[in-house]
Amino acid sequence: MTAVGTALGKDLVGLEPLSAEQLQLILDTAEPFKEVSERQIKKVPALRGKTIVNLFFEASTRTRISFEFAEKRLSADTVNVAAVGSSVSKGETLVDTARNLEAMRIDMVVIRHGSSGAAKFLGDRIASNVVNAGDGKHEHPTQALLDMLTLRDKFGKLDGLKVAIVGDVLHSRVARSNIWGLTRLGAEVGVCGPHTLLPRGIESLGVTVLPRVEDAIQWADALNVLRLQLERMTAGFIPSLREYNRVFGISSERLRKAPKDLVILHPGPMNRGVEIDSDVADGEHSVILPQVTNGVAVRMAVLYLLAGGRPGPHQADGGER
């Protein structure tokens, strides 16, 4: 099946190529979809008859389940494929896997993959819409969109907001997507972490480097706290987890020195007691669970727009037929 050109193009590979208008369109389209998840019958017929394959070649809890809920709440038919248990484990390539799925007449592929560029590689080779659910260290666009929606809920706007991303920025696709998306919508982004975990030359992306976590806490309106991605580290980037927590961990003791109450985000999964203490993660200024709730609405919006849907008063009831 041939995917149609939409307000977002054929695929959502990252936020880097999107304009401010396209980002705003996704966030605005997500708004009415929030309410669908609060209904007793959590379903609208917007993607009835569409078939979506979720190809998850890396572990995921939030993103995989959130995409599946989004698809089901839009009435799409969904199939989940993991590397384990599929013919990928016998050596079949990504493109051959997707082409075989297309031979069964699918419409969209949602892909998580350990290699940066995997989503674009696939999108360039198949006719179905491709949505990047996280590719290596490159981008995790729907995570950044849900972060932005959550910040917009909290502050009313993104323009002028100061968001500090704290932690393992080097290995983080979440950081990259947040930097592209937030700066394009007028927010200021700071990055903070051990110098071994900050990409060299990151200032060229228009961000402020905050060398100490105390600097980030003084500067920011919100902190987006990142996990140390030990699974992607090929060398000793930090002396120890205990040392990392002592120097960069977000604790209530540190936050008490902030000039204002900081909103706390974390994309999950969290390592409590390493990058964030439990009383902060579960505290009154944490929006970590609202982020997860917004993830479903954002993913509904992305899937709806890529399928050619138009935002408007009808979308959360009937949508496009």
Ligand code: CP
């Ligand atoms: N935030 C995020 O991508 O979480 P999962 O790895 O659980 O999907």
